Amino acid sequence: MSAAIRVTPSALSELLRLLELRPEHGVRIRLRTRGCSGLSYVLEYVDEPNAEEEKIAITDQYFLYVHNKALLFLIGTEMDFQETSTRRGFVFRNPQEKGSCGCGASFHV
DSSP, X not given: OOSSEXXXXXXXXXXXXXXXXXXXXXXXXXXXXXXXXEEEEEEEEESSOOTTEEEEESSSSOEEEEEHHHHHHHTTEEEEEXXXXXXXXXXXEOTTOOXXXXXXXXXXX
């Protein structure tokens, strides 16, 4: 795993479950301008890898793809998957975050 992003065992398990449903190259992590705090994480399936993306192996067969510009904002980030009685989804712990909005939909660095 790259030093840029660490994937926890629970996140890896969920990623593999999702990729079994749609076996493509892997999953792309994007940052999008959104919300009241500035940026949000976006996950999407990768049909065709982009030459401007960092390719991070999560297994021998599947990869995470991160655009080189977004990679600077993600160095040291831990990607986890959590399921509670009120929420189910991926959680990003980014040491570069300076703050986030009250609802947790966006953050800023």
